Amino acid sequence: MDDKCGVSELDGEHRELLTLHNDLVHALLGRASLDLERAFLDTVHHSAALHFRTEGRLIRRTAYARAGEHLADHRRFLAGVLRLRAQATDGPSLCDAALMLRCWLVEHFQEDRDLLDWLRRQARDCL
Ligand SMILES: [Fe+2]
Ligand SMILES: [Fe+2]
Numbered sequence: 245m246d247d248k249c250g251v252s253e254l255d256g257e258h259r260e261l262l263t264l265h266n267d268l269v270h271a272l273l274g275r276a277s278l279d280l281e282r283a284f285l286d287t288v289h290h291s292a293a294l295h296f297r298t299e300g301r302l303i304r305r306t307a308y309a310r311a312g313e314h315l316a317d318h319r320r321f322l323a324g325v326l327r328l329r330a331q332a333t334d335g336p337s338l339c340d341a342a343l344m345l346r347c348w349l350v351e352h353f354q355e356d357r358d359l360l361d362w363l364r365r366q367a368r369d370c371l
Contacts, residue, residue: 249367285329
């Protein structure tokens with residue numbers, strides 16, 4: 245049923261975002277350069293934007309009641325990643341970026357719980 249309602253797709257994209265975060269942490273341990281940090285943040289922004297597009301499509305298709313609030317959270321996430329990229333400097337900013345991303349991802353997964361429950365209910369009602 246999760247395939248039908250889009251939950252499997254969202255779970256897979258969530259795993260990709262976590263993998264990106266882990267890559268960022270590994271880069272941190274390997275003393276990544278400023279260029280690499282910016283490239284990472286570009287990749288995170290791109291992947292998150294694609295993921296939010298998937299969610300937006302499912303939100304609109306199912307007329308999710310908290311759509312406005314949820315989509316605003318997505319915009320804040322993307323704006324935050326762009327801000328981190330603009331503020332990136334050599335040295336400790338990579339550590340700050342990794343910590344911020346971790347917090348935002350955890351928040352995002354929590355915010356998605358209601359949406360994922362809603363999508364599962366929609367699929368069940370359509371069977
Ligand atoms: Fe999500
Ligand atoms: Fe979301």
